[in-house]
Amino acid sequence: MGGDGNGGVELRVLCWDHPRCVDPVRAAAAAWQRIHPEVRIEVGARPLAAFNDQPVTEIASTADLLFVDHPMVGTVADTQAVIPLENLLDAEVLAALTAGSIGNSQESYVWQERQWATAVDAACQVAVMDERRLSHVSPVPKSWAELLDLARRVPGSVAIPLYPSDAVLSLVSMSADLRACDAADAEEMWPVEAIATLRELAGLADPRSFLMNPPQLLDLMSTGRADDVPLYSPLLFGYTNYQRPTARGRRLSFGAPPAFGDRPAAVLGGAGLAVSAFSGHPSDAAAFAAWMSGTETQRDVVLPAGGQPSSRAVWVDPEADAVVGGFFSGTRSTIESSHLRPRDAWWPAYQEAAGLALVQALRIGAAPDAIHDDLNRLLAIARDKELTR
Known part of the structure; x- marks a missing residue:
């Protein structure tokens, strides 16, 4: 330098x-x-x-x-x-x-x-799919209810990156979506409905989801054995590399994520x-x-x-x-139309702590109310540390 x-x-x-x-x-x-x-x-x-x-x-x-x-x-x-x-x-x-x-x-x-x-x-967070193979079993899910139905009907068809930072950011997107369609208190960072949906999805998704960040899941979907890879992921950060005509392996397609209301929301x-x-x-x-x-x-x-x-x-x-x-x-x-995450000085440390807590809770299938309370407890600690710093 x-x-x-x-x-x-x-x-x-x-x-x-x-x-x-x-x-x-x-x-x-x-x-x-x-x-x-x-x-x-x-x-x-x-x-x-x-x-x-x-x-x-x-x-x-x-x-x-x-x-x-x-x-x-x-x-x-x-x-x-x-x-x-x-x-x-x-x-x-x-x-x-x-x-x-x-x-x-x-x-x-x-x-x-x-x-x-x-x-x-x-x-921003978007959905990704192997469009040709998905078309054989389901239309592209437009709502979270349709997505969960696909995951139930076709085991292994759905995955979502659940590395801690990705899990918590998916919950941020889902929570923003609920607030945008007036289905949650505007002041509530973690609506219980969003937590419950992510918890159910984590239980239905390909179990390798817990081991992967977005590039790892995209690599699996594009180059893994065709009978052993997910067809669809509702939320991950998009990468043009996997949709370009020059992409190695199977070309993937990216689009809007599922929504709770009429218009999906996602974090930037x-x-x-x-x-x-x-x-x-x-x-x-x-x-x-x-x-x-x-x-x-x-x-x-x-x-x-x-x-x-x-x-x-x-x-x-x-x-x-x-x-x-x-x-x-x-x-x-x-x-x-994507949403900004908090940029306050307390957020990065909170995101890391919340991600670890969220993934642990999703692994054991903890109750949505308990996850909600734990995330809010960590949030109060992070904000108090910032105020007293």
């Missing part, structure tokens, strides 16, 4: 370890270095689980640019582990990125009226590039982040390299949609 000894600039980017992140960054780094030969960019990666749960403060000193999840922004604002981009980029640049992003992708990194990252990658995912407070070249780092988030780079570099652009112009482009086999058109309405 300094000069290379010859007057140049060295930057290190810390990704999460999936081709959807690493490959576009490598392609962008090579393109940027052709434009700016004085800059050298090293690309590293950390596990997806660490991206979801590891505090940014633990990695801020290891790279100039860090991929972060939007619920982390409250923590980074408190700790000043990264630099607010208003200190490094012109207001016009930030405004253009916000106006050009899909859904709330760029705005998700705003906290306390400061921009803490640029949206490079966009995603994706990833943003933040500039570390420890960077020796913060202005250079911010310039690269802004360029990588811009529409032209998203279309001409990120998309062809297997990335999942945050630029709305790419999502609505029919030619880009063809590159991803219809992924954008199939999921655009879901991401444009």
Whole structure:
């Protein structure tokens, strides 16, 4: 994170370890270095689980640019582990990125009226299916009742990632869905009906669900033995890689998740590039982040390299949609109406604790009321810790 000894600039980017992140960054780094030969960019990666749960403060000193999840922004604002981009980029640049992003992708990194990252990658929770094989046994489930009916009628046909962070985020989506259709108290974070539905699904789903995060389930559905893989998953973070015409194995299809009401709701995912407070070249780092988030780079570099652009112009482009086999058109309405997770400083630690507690309860089939009370007990502890910190 300094000069290379010859007057140049060295930057290190810390990704999460999936081709959807690493490959576009490598392609962008090579393109940027052709434009700016004085800059050298090293690309590293950390596990997806660490991206979801590891505090940014633990990695801020290891790279100039860090991929972060939007619920982390409250923590980074408190700790000043990264630099607010208003200190490094012109207001016009930030405004253009916000106006050009899909859904709330760029705005998700705003906290306390400061921009803490640029949206490079966009995603939300969606459904995934092996459409051809599913059509032999069932229509695509539109409601949670239809989904549970499929899971009962065709054992092993349904799976859902139940790694702790994924389990709790699926419950966030289901809870947001109930609140959106006025089926739950707007102030209730964890409606019992959502918990009961997830509990029943966990008992009916492929038992390997407890061992998998989204990429692992998608790998199983696309490359596993045809008579031994699920046909459908109602909630996971979408990956264009598995729907592209160039996908290895069976091509999967992504679409809107089941709903409790007329319109499904889901939480926003994706990833943003933040500039570390420890960077020796913060202005250079911010310039690269802004360029990588811009529409032209998203279309001409990120998309062809297997990335999942945050630029709305790419999502609505029919030619880009063809590159991803219809992924954008199939999921655009879901991401444009997706919900932000809490971004308060207490949320990341609570998400980790709640996820562990939720998965343990789902494994033993605990009563929905008991799960509800336990999640709220942990929530009160997390908020009290933040108030007394």
